[in-house]
Amino acid sequence: MPKGIATKIALGLLAVGGTVVVIALAPGIGAALKMLDPNPRKAMDKLERTFRRLAKDGDVEVVPGKTKRYILTTGGQRKLARLQFADFQLKATKKDWDGKWRLVCFDIPETEQYVRKLFQAKLSELGFYRLQNSVFVYPYECKEFLVLANHAFELQKYVRFVLAEKIDNESKLLNFFRIKQ
Numbered sequence: 001m002p003k004g005i006a007t008k009i010a011l012g013l014l015a016v017g018g019t020v021v022v023i024a025l026a027p028g029i030g031a032a033l034k035m036l037d038p039n040p041r042k043a044m045d046k047l048e049r050t051f052r053r054l055a056k057d058g059d060v061e062v063v064p065g066k067t068k069r070y071i072l073t074t075g076g077q078r079k080l081a082r083l084q085f086a087d088f089q090l091k092a093t094k095k096d097w098d099g100k101w102r103l104v105c106f107d108i109p110e111t112e113q114y115v116r117k118l119f120q121a122k123l124s125e126l127g128f129y130r131l132q133n134s135v136f137v138y139p140y141e142c143k144e145f146l147v148l149a150n151h152a153f154e155l156q157k158y159v160r161f162v163l164a165e166k167i168d169n170e171s172k173l174l175n176f177f178r179i180k181q
Contacts, residue, residue, distance in 0.1 A: 004083060006036055006050040011080035014060060014072040081152035088148060090126050092140030097179055101170075102138045103162040104128065104146065108155065115153045122149070129176050137167065139177050 033043035051070055054060040059076035063069040072080075104123065108116035120136075126145065128136035143161070150156045167173060174181060 006046055007054065008080070008083045009035060010047060010050045010054060011059065011072065011076055011083070014070060014076065015080055078152060081148060085122065085148055085152040088122070088126075088145055090138075090140065090142060090145060096141070097139045097177075099165065100139075101164045101167055101173065102140070102142050103131070103164055104136045104138070104142070104159065105162065106134050106155070106159040108134075108158045112153075112158075115155070119149060119153070119155070119159075127177075129173055131167075137173060139173070139179060 033040055033047065036046045037043035051060060051068075054076065055062050055070070057075075058073060059079050060070045060072055063071055106116075106119065108119065123136045124130065126138075126142075128138045128142075131137050146159065146161055150159070173179075
């Protein structure tokens with residue numbers, strides 16, 4: 001089982017199932033349990049341990065009552081967004097180009113160096129073209145990624161998005177992205 005899958009499943013169940021989830025009745029619980037372990041009892045134990053750890057870390061709160069219920073905290077939402085950020089992939093094809101360039105400009109401070117390097121690495125991994133040190137270009141829709149990045153790392157005050165129709169070295173970009181005009 002890949003590292004962090006139990007955490008991702010537990011947080012995802014809470015996010016999808018609403019703010020409060022009763023473990024035995026959580027939507028999608030069957031499929032999620034099979035991902036943890038083929039044995040349903042072992043899978044429930046793993047999920048329960050994960051929820052206890054997340055509660056200890058402050059990512060979920062246990063709601064007192066007869067049945068065990070959990071609520072996702074703001075920290076838990078951010079942790080889930082960071083896990084999703086790490087796995088995020090853009091879904092675009094060359095047919096999707098509308099003739100506009102998406103520029104992602106950022107000025108993340110030195111105190112947030114880890115986040116800046118993580119953000120730059122993810123932009124490169126997703127196939128963005130580095131126009132300048134803190135300016136990346138992409139020809140396809142990418143707002144979903146930026147919303148996720150903002151949610152995961154609170155980047156809204158450091159990142160700007162520009163939609164441009166022309167860039168002076170466009171032939172270099174067209175060649176990089178293998179787009180024919």
